[in-house]
Each structure stands twice: as structure tokens, then as C-alpha cells.
Amino acid sequence: MNTTSPLLQCTDVRKAFPKPDGAELLVLEGMNLELREGQIVGLLGRSGSGKSTLLRLIAGLSEPSAGNLRYLGKPISGPAPGIAMVFQSFALFPWLTVFENVALGLEAQRMSRPEIRKRSLAAIDLIGLDGFESAYPRELSGGMRQRVGFARALVVHPNILLMDEPFSALDVLTAETLRTDFLDLWAEGRMPIKGVILVTHNIEEAVLMCDRVLVFGSNPGRILSEIKVALPQPRNRLDPSFRELVERIYVEMTARPAGGAPGRKENFPGLGIGSVLPHVSSNVLAGLMEAVAAPPFNGKADLPEIASDLTMEIDELFPVAETLQMLRFAELEGGDLKLTEDGLAFAHAALDERKRIFTRHLLTYVPLAAHVRRVLDERASHSARKSRFIDELEDFMAEEAAEQSLRAVVSWGRYAEAFAYDDENAMFSLENPT
């Protein structure tokens, strides 16, 4: 590794958003990151882990609450000329042609016309868009659109290329082609960039493309661990050492927070009414339990395996696995998902029995559900306004999180037939609709 000064350096970066009640919502804390010449660094984590927030801080699109971001030794204030970004949804201007989209960044730099033309055409050539110059984005397929996104970023000759889940809006085949093309250009040194930061929630993509992977944890967003990927390019997904790295990252991502004493109880993170609940449908929960209960897993599944089996990305799989864990239908440890006895029983039961098991677990292990049920039981009218619970929850969490948690409880409560909810009047009740 070379010893020159880093392209980018983040030290102790912290980002919090003010909440309406004056408190603040912490999204990033203690973020340290260094990007050196010739590196691709991956930021890997689930949605809500603050990885995109960090990318926007680096891009100069927002400002840290505390800490330091330095590009080439100078503090970042506002978008820096040497940093360009590729967006998840491409963010092309639909009213501009491919050429005009690419040229836009140079126009903004007020470069001379012939120079703009030369450089834009070169970038279009490089990225394989030759012949599409006068097309409008709507005429292009997703893959071609993202190529425009790349050309637009490369044309300004940035030192650092920021990529915000650039392949996640594409289908599997297109994404793979684009990744390979990008890695080829990078390996041959044909792109005018010195370093890359890639945000992704796809573990294989991170291992395939990056030299270093920073694994992010949530609430608040922070770096859990840093994993070096020393495999030579081009990498092979079926290579055992590749699989091993993927497995290792899964383990990192399912690791319990440090400091927890070992023991059965600790496998289930403590829950109060104040924890934010993920909105996972009971169908998906049942589906995952069935899949894990069935052969070849027979009750215990390796996460990378079941993820590829069900073609789910970690962003989709983890919330489901964690919800099962919270409901005590499964344990999550060391990259494995293991069903509990009740989990297995649920998987093999018929609908009525399933509902009985689910109700028991819901009211025992989800304090918010138990709370709603208790309030309804205690009231003579057996009904309560939704706003009553929202107000309670907002003592613990942001408004959106409160809405989301209550939505989750409504959907589980309806499945379990533990209580009813009428959206029109925003009322909880114990009665079934007539």
C-alpha cells in the first residue's frame, strides 16, 4: 500500500437530525474512514445504518454535526470539484439527451465548448455508450441509463467516485455486466479516478468489488468491523475463499452487540415498549419459517445459503430473521438461523393452530402488542384511539418510527386475531367487523 497522504479522511464523524420536540435523532456516530489511492472501499449495511448518510457527507451534500471530513487534506464544505457521485435511481435529467446529461457537469465548470465536447465524447466512448449520444434517457434500458450515470460522473475527472447502491435498481444480469465492465476499466486504469467508495447492501457485491469492506451497524449507524478482501481480481463467486469471506461478513452482521453476557436469554435482545418494530408481514414470517423447517435445512439454516436459496438480499432477509428472533420463533447467531421448538411447531401446523401459537408469542414477547391488548381489555368500551398509542410511543422514538411500529403491531394483531383495527376512524377494538 502506498504511503502518500490519503485521498479522503473522516475522523469521529457524527450526524444527528433535530426532532420536532427539540431532541435529536442520532444516525451516525464515531465514524472513522480513510480512502487511499487505488482503493475501492465498500460501505456495507442495512437500510438505516447511515451508510448513505455518510456518502452524502463526503459528497458535501450535507454537513456533519461533529467531526472532520478532509479531502486531499482540506476540509469538505459543499460539493468538492474532485468528488463525483453515481446515484441509485440514476438521477438523469429526462429532458436532456445522453450527451447533454454527460456534458452538464462540464458546463457547470464553464469549460470551453470544444473541450466539453471532446471530454464528453471520450467519457461516452469509454463507458460503452457510443451511438446513444442523441438518445433521451426514457429511450434507454436501466443498464444503459446507469452507464450514462457513470459517464456523467467520470467526465469531470474526479479523484473520488462515490457510488450509492449503483446496481440495486437493475436486474441481476444487467447488474453483473455493469459490475464486470466497471472492474475491467478500473483494473486497466482507464478511468480518471483514484479511489472509489461503494455503498451497498449486497454482501457478494461488496466482496466482489472492494479492497476493504466496512460493515455498518444500526441505531445509531456505526462501523462494526472492517474486513480486508485480499483476493486477486477478477474474483470468482464460487471460489471457496470468496464464500468464506461472504460467510464471515454474515457472521459479523448477525453478531450480538459487544458486552452481552453469554447465555440463552441474551440471544433475544431486550425489548421494551420503546423499541422500534420492523414492518414484516406475517406471510413472510411464515414463509421463512417454512423454508428453514423444510429440507435441506431441517430447522437450521446458514444465512448466506438461505438468502441465495430464496433470492433475498440482506436488506430483506435480516428484518425477517430478527422479527422471528424477537418473537422467539428462531435464534440468530454466527450467521445461522435456528428455529425454536415453537418455531418448528408453527411451521408444521395448520392455520388455526398457527394462529394460536402466533397469538401466544405475540402477546408474550412483543410488549407493545401486549400493551394494546391490555388497554382494550381494561376499557369498558373495549376500544381505543390510535393517537393514544402514538403519543405514548413518541416518548421513545421519532414520529415515523412510532407509526411504523404501530403498523407492524396492527398487522400482526390482525393475523393473530388478538385485536381489530379500523383505519377509517383510527380506532383499535376487540370486536370483529360484522
Added chain:
Amino acid sequence: MKRFEPYVFLRDFASRWDVLAFIVVIGLVVFLGETSRGLFAPLTALEVTPISLDPSHLPEYAARTTFRMFAALALSLLFTLTYATWAAKSERAGKLLVPILDILQSVPILGFISITVVFFMSLAPGRVLGAEFAAVFAIFTSQAWNMAFSFYQSLRTIPIELSEAAESFRLSPWMRFWQLEVPFGMPALIWNMMMSMSGGWFFVVASESISVGHTTVALPGVGSYIALAIEQRNLTAIGWAIATMLIVILLYDQLLFRPLVAWVDRFRVEQEPGARVPDSWALTMMRRSRLIQGATLAFHTAVMFTSRAVKRRDQPLRQSSDKPRRSLDLLWVMLIVAAVVAGLWHIVVVLIQNTPLKEALQVCGLASLTMLRVFVLIAFASLVWVPIGVWVGMRPRAAQIVQPIAQFMAAFPANLLFPIAVYGIVRWKLNPDIYLSPLMILGTQWYILFNVIAGASSIPAEMRYVAENFRITGWLWWRKVALPAILPFYVTGAITASGGSWNAAIVAELATWGDTHIQARGLGSYIAEATNAGDFHRIVLGIGAMSLFVVVINRLFWRPLYYYAERKYRLT
């Protein structure tokens, strides 16, 4: 293969530019000269060459009216691009500017004429120019508000990634405005411009033939022609006026709006290959004509050139310490308070002192009468147009035929039906309180039809198949399928129709045919009478009452209904 060459115009740019500039400049000078010849003439000139009902004058009148309308449209555009941008960009200003726009929208447009004409006449005392200003301003007030609202809404809904892209590629604010914000708001803006033009016609009669108290000014134009035809009970002339309007509307629809709508299609952000691409023969012609290409190129170059001229100032991001901001906020609040107090003072001095309580109560009673009329009419129009709109909307070919007809009908001024209304009411001794009412909804009912058609044509085919599959027919089909699906669209249309009907009341509640005046009791006729009498206080009182009623009805009835329909019945 021919290599793609951007900026190909650089090579022969100069020569083409010369030719183009020559044509454009000379053409503009001639047009302006022609239409503004009489502007600086003294007002008495209008008396020397009064409006003539001879149809041979109609082309000239039509040209002048069209010119006025486009001048007003240009003003509206200017207003939109500045006011809406300011409201959207500055949180502080937006807090005040948006409600102001909302109120302005509900102030009866015709009321503006009587109030403002005095001011404009005094700008160019004794000259036609002042009256022209007043007329253009009156038309402007019927066009600007909805355009500004649509652009404001567009600015607030720019996709976050697009705006981040603009920021991260360091576009200057000027460049960002022309390259991102204006194009993004364009589709909605064009649509609203079309609506505005239709709305403008409705008030052309009132704005060209201005009479306040004893002063009457008739500017040469189609509106004055109609006014004179009504005064002289000349049915043939009314026929000529209708024909002229039809031709003018057809012309600008085909030559201007159709091409614009087709052209603006590329500005839509949803990037799926469009299901239906609007087509326009005029656009095809323009695209192939080098002249028009040159004009767009010139505009493009201007944008690029100014973009280069205006530098991006790199300023540090907003600091979180808001000390200076807070004091600015305080200043702002104080300014607003001062303005409100001053406004209140004027209202108190002008109105309360000069208005006995009895008069105020009477105005409220009249407003209630007009309100009753508006609601009953909307209900009637809905009963008629909802079934028809659904029928048409589910048949794309029928929709293609009906849409332009409805568009023309929306521009049809109520005054043109005065002869029939007055004749009928006098002949059969009908009650004007009831039989004048339909005139109020003459131009505005079409908004219900437009929107219902749009709603019905957006019902997913699958939903219709399901209904067929389960043999859901008759009343059940209407109740469970069609009505819920079109409800959000219908409510939007009904809101527009209701607002428009209030405005139209000023024209429709007092019908004149020659020297026969027929009057329905209501706020509209109250304002019309006050205007004719030049009674400033009663005009202000009437307009104030109408604005208040419209705003309150919107807030208490239409807006909740709109949100309810959006939340529950919007098909996504």
C-alpha cells in the same frame, strides 16, 4: 456512419443567426406597431372610431384580443417564475406567499377590474394605454394564480436525487433553475396555461368593455364587439363573434398548445416509455423547419450563455448555529404583523365606518343565496356529466373527440347566452332567481367532465376485467367500481368548477340584452350593480364577502373532501 456532432451549429451559427434575428426583430416590430398603434392615442379616439358590428372588423378585433391575452399570459408566466420560485425557495417568504396566493385565487376576478381600472387609467391619464393596461391586468388575474400554484408544487416535489445530482455537479443556482427546475415544472405548467387561456376568454368581455360609474371605455376587441352586440340586440353579430372565437381558439390550440403538449412530453420524469405519446402535426412541422430549430437553439444558447455568465458562489453549507437567523425571523414576523395591522386598519376605516350593520347582514344573506346556487348547480352538473364522463373515459377514441369540444366549451363566455336567457325569461315570465343560474356553471361544468374523463380512463384494465368476470353490473358497478375509482379526480374537478362558478356569478346573475336587465338575487348581482354604480365601498364589501365565503368553503368542505378522496380512493 455519420458521427454524432453536438453543437453542430457552431460552424454556420453566425449567418443563420443574422437571418433569424432580422426576421424575428422586424416581425416583432411590425406586430407590436400594428397592435399598439392606438395605445398612445387619447381616450377620445375611441369615441371617434367606435366599435363596429361589421364582421369585416372582426379579424382585427380578434388579433387585438389575442394579443392582449398573450400579453397577459406572458405576464402570468413572469409572475409564476418569480413569485412561485420565491415562495418555494425561501421558507420564510413561503409561509406568507402561499396563503396570499390562495386568497388571491378566491378573490372574484371581475372585482379586480373595477378596483384597478382607476389606478391604471391614472398611470397614463387620458390615454388608451391606461385602459389597455387595465384590460391586460384583468386577464392576467384570471390566468396567473393556478399557474403559480402548479409551478410552486412542482418545485416542492423535485425528486431528491435529481436535486442532489445538480448539487453534486456544482450547478450554479441560475443553471439549476433553467436546467432542472423549469423543465421539471414544465408539463404541469403548460397544462395550466391551457386552462388559463380558456378561463381568460370568459372574462374578455368584461375586461375590454370597462365601465366604472359614468366612465365607459370600449377597447377594440372581440369582447367589446360582444358587449356592443348585446347592447344593440344584434343576434347576427353574436353569431359572428362565436365563429371568430371558435377560429381563434382552434388556431392557438393547434399552433401553440398542441405542439407544446407534445414537446413537453419528454420533460415527464417517469421514465417509462410513454404509453401514449401526444402527437401534433404542428410540432412535426416545427421540428423540421430550420427557422424554429434556430429559435430553440437561440433559447438554448441563451440559457447556456447566461449560465456561464452567472458564477456559482461556493458558500459553506448552512451552519447549525442560527443566531442571526432568529433575529431575522423576528424582523420578518414584525413586518408581517405591521402589514396585517395596516390592512386591518384600512378595512376598518373603509368598510366598517361606511357600512351599516344592516348592509353587512344583507350581503351575507346574498352570499348564502349564491352559495346555495353554486352547490345545487354543481350537484346537477355532476348528475349529468359524471355518467357521460365515465362512458367517454372508458372509450379512448370517444375521449379524443370529446376533449377538444369540452375545451372549447370551457372558453365560451356566458354573456353569449344572454340573448337566449333573457328572451326565455321574459317570454315565459320565468323566475330569474332560478333560470339565470345555469349561466353560472356554463363555463365551469366542463372541469367536472375533464376530470371525470381523466379518472375513468385511468381505471386499470384489470379492474374492469374483474368487474366483468364477476358480472358486476348496473348500480352495483357504479357504486363499487366506477364512482370510487373516479372520486379523487371528480373532487378536483368539482373544486375548480365551484371556484369558477363563484366568479361567474358576477356576470351571470345580472343578464342584459339591449335595455332589458334581468337580475337574480345574489352576491354576484350585488357586486355587478355596485360596479355599474361605481360605488367603491360596496364593491369592496361584496368582493371581501365573496373571498371570505370561497376561502371558508374551501377550507371546511372541499379540502377535507379532497384529502379523504386522495387517501382512500387514489389508485396508485
